[in-house]
Amino acid sequence: MNPAESLPVRGAGEAAGAGPRNEVAAAAQVSVAPMMDWTDRHCRFFLRLYSPYTRLYTEMLHANAILRGDGARLLRYSPEEQPLAIQLGGSDPALLAQAARRAEDAGYVEVNLNCGCPSDRVRAGTFGACLMLRPALVAECVAAMKRAVRVPVTVKFRIGVVDREAAGGAAAALALGQRFDGEDEAALQGFARALVDAGADALIVHARKAVLGGLSPHENRTVPPLRPDVVAALRRMLARGLSAPVPVVLNGGLRTAAQVLAALPEFDGVMIGREAYHRPELLSELHVALHPDAPAPLExxxxxxxxxxxxxxxxxxxxxxxxxxxxxxxxxxxxxxxxxxxxxxxxxxxxxxxxxxxxxxxxxxxxxx
Structure with a gap:
């Protein structure tokens, strides 16, 4: 028997600590991206002091580490960090379902699957951005997690992925990473449709391609051009004919409150990355702008x-x-x-x-x- 299928399906009120989490939105208006070596529990406690509403994410945690390592330590957090989401890495539907259940029982309000990290180490483990080349497997992972938990299950991914070997070398891969054509659009839409059909509650889209094996993680955050227009088009496509379309959150290149506020009318939320770490006051600025009637941020x-x-x-x-x-x-x-x-x-x-x-x-x- 598939271990994921052996997990009983949870209904409303069955998860540990059931209550307020029933009302948690699938997508937050403002969130801080999961960042390896940065968004640990100490970082999250600090960032929470700048805004009570911003959704925070863990670093990516591999499902195997949670299930076969020191899961209690990895899942530990302070209550003040809520609302808090966990990002999982992995590609085994059964293991991801079990890890998602562990995370829900620990009190996390959202489970996010990483399909956007371009590092060679992550790629070697068959998770992260390389999963965009296997949409059926990702859909199976999402469906397995959806059966296991009742908190929102979301996916973070890129607008596309280029494999250096398949492209014929670094130069060709870099050239493909710079463009977005009809073939790219079809692949992106097909990937997103598969996630929605599998039950994903929200899609978080980094508005750049990832070049696997041709660029470093830093270069993958700066060299491929930002294409928020592609993410906006994807959102419009997914919304056609639906009364309650899946939320689409924009990630990538957002560094000022003005940029965030300009993007929000076009998307269901925004996810801020390194700028929130280097200048956490940005979260307070957004708190004041978006919640004018709420108590002022801490001094x-x-x-x-x-x-x-x-x-x-x-x-x-x-x-x-x-x-x-x-x-x-x-x-x-x-x-x-x-x-x-x-x-x-x-x-x-x-x-x-x-x-x-x-x-x-x-x-x-x-x-x-």
Missing amino acids: PAEILAAMREYARRETAAGTPLNAITRHMLGMQSGRRGARALRHVLSQEVLRAGVDEVFDRACDILDRAA
């Missing part, structure tokens, strides 16, 4: 106070202080005192305790005011 001094208490708790449990403060280096980016603050949080933290570090950081803020 920098209040954020430092919250992080001090968090650091006290975590270091008492054995977490190195710099594992927490390394995610805070974008605080006050572009403002007076930012450089001194980065020095304290990245260098002085190596030889000082929690209170000394945060006292010094607060002093820098006071002098910069």
Whole structure:
């Protein structure tokens, strides 16, 4: 028997901690992308202080690691991080279904499947962006997870993928990565249709192609041109004839509040990547713009106070202080005192305790005011 099929199908109210998660939207208006080595639980606690509504995502976690490794450690988070989604990596429908069930039981409000990471390591494991070349398998994975959980199941992918070997070499692959023609459009629409037919609750689309084996992960975020118009066209295509079309979220190249606000009328949500990490105040700017009647975002001094208490708790449990403060280096980016603050949080933290570090950081803020 297929292990995924042996999992009982869950209905409303059956998941552990059932309640508010019944009302969770499949797509958030604003979210922060899953980013390897960055969006760990310490980073997410910090980013949450800038906006109570932004949906946060874990780093990509492989289904095998959750099921056969230290799943409790990998799934651990602070309640303050909610609303929180998990991104899974893998290509085995049964294992993904089991990992999704574990994530739902842990309290995650969304399960996202990674079909967009272009790294060679991920490709070697047959997951990430290379899965776009196997739409039937991805659809099977989505269907298996949908049978296993009742929280939204979503997929993050690119507008297309180019394999260097299939293209005939690096130069040819790069040329194909630069263009988007009718063949690309048909492949993208077919892939998205398969996901929707399998039950995907939302599609998160990075508006660039991925070049496998021809570009580094960094180059895959910068060299292929951004094509938000392609994502908008995909959304329109999927909406035809439907009273409740699947939400489509735009990802890629969004760096300012103005860009986000300009994109929102055309999409069901936006996902921000590295800009949220390097300049977390962007989340506060969007909070003010999108929720004018909500309480104002925390002030920098209040954020430092919250992080001090968090650091006290975590270091008492054995977490190195710099594992927490390394995610805070974008605080006050572009403002007076930012450089001194980065020095304290990245260098002085190596030889000082929690209170000394945060006292010094607060002093820098006071002098910069």
